[in-house]
Amino acid sequence: MSAPTGLHLESLTVRRGTDVLAQLNLTIRPGEVLTLMAPSGAGKSMLLQALIGALPPGFSASGHIVLNGRKVTGLPTAARRIGLLFQDDMLFPHLSVGQNLQFGLAPGGSKAQRRSRIEQGLAAAGLSGFAARDPATLSGGQRARVALLRALLAEPQALLLDEPFARLDANLRAQIRQATFDATRNLPVILVTHDQSDAVAAGGPVLSLFGQPVSP
Numbered sequence: 001m002s003a004p005t006g007l008h009l010e011s012l013t014v015r016r017g018t019d020v021l022a023q024l025n026l027t028i029r030p031g032e033v034l035t036l037m038a039p040s041g042a043g044k045s046m047l048l049q050a051l052i053g054a055l056p057p058g059f060s061a062s063g064h065i066v067l068n069g070r071k072v073t074g075l076p077t078a079a080r081r082i083g084l085l086f087q088d089d090m091l092f093p094h095l096s097v098g099q100n101l102q103f104g105l106a107p108g109g110s111k112a113q114r115r116s117r118i119e120q121g122l123a124a125a126g127l128s129g130f131a132a133r134d135p136a137t138l139s140g141g142q143r144a145r146v147a148l149l150r151a152l153l154a155e156p157q158a159l160l161l162d163e164p165f166a167r168l169d170a171n172l173r174a175q176i177r178q179a180t181f182d183a184t185r186n187l188p189v190i191l192v193t194h195d196q197s198d199a200v201a202a203g204g205p206v207l208s209l210f211g212q213p214v215s216p
């Protein structure tokens with residue numbers, strides 16, 4: 001039997017003293033976007049951080065995370081091959097666009113091949129010729145495209161989106177959202193958002209999360 005594709009959470013529990021999230025069972029198929037909507041403090045960020053293996057001190061996770069048939073629970077963040085995009089695009093301000101993209105690039109290939117992957121990515125994102133640009137000179141939409149491209153150049157097998165469209169105005173939001181879903185067509189995606197229009201555009205299942213607030 002071939003390994004099941006997609007991202008599977010089996011009894012995933014995140015706790016800090018008490019449970020923040022209990023016994024989450026989820027399957028997200030490649031090309032499917034699961035929208036996660038929940039009130040502030042319900043545990044959305046903790047879930048994403050548990051998935052990439054980067055929970056803050058004091059938190060722990062149990063259960064299983066299986067990605068394309070590979071159990072990633074217990075692996076270090078880089079080995080999990082799960083990408084994460086934040087509301088803040090996190091571009092390094094002291095590096096050019098091209099240097100920012102080199103940071104994302106999956107290992108392998110000659111210097112020329114690596115440069116060509118970046119150039120092809122920029123061209124596909126409508127940003128040909130932007131490699132030498134300072135991120136501070138980019139528009140909000142251009143920055144969002146660079147951040148998405150950097151995440152994809154790492155060749156993730158799943159992508160987590162933590163309100164990455166929240167800072168964009170309505171028109172740009174729709175454009176960047178579409179570009180993101182187009183570019184992640186083969187990946188399981190989790191989208192955290194407070195915006196109903198994101199959930200509609202994503203077109204997949206919507207999960208409402210009501211975690212337990214943890215005491216400080």
Ligand SMILES: Nc1ncnc2c1ncn2[C@@H]1O[C@H](COP(=O)(O)OP(=O)(O)OP(=O)(O)O)[C@@H](O)[C@H]1O
Nearest residue numbers: 020039040041042043044045046047056212213214
């Ligand atoms: N670094 C931390 N140390 C201690 N408690 C934390 C920490 N980060 C979050 N928490 C607590 O864990 C619980 C879940 O927080 P989380 O950040 O996952 O919520 P969220 O659903 O992402 O909220 P928001 O929509 O406001 O970002 C909350 O009770 C929060 O106070």
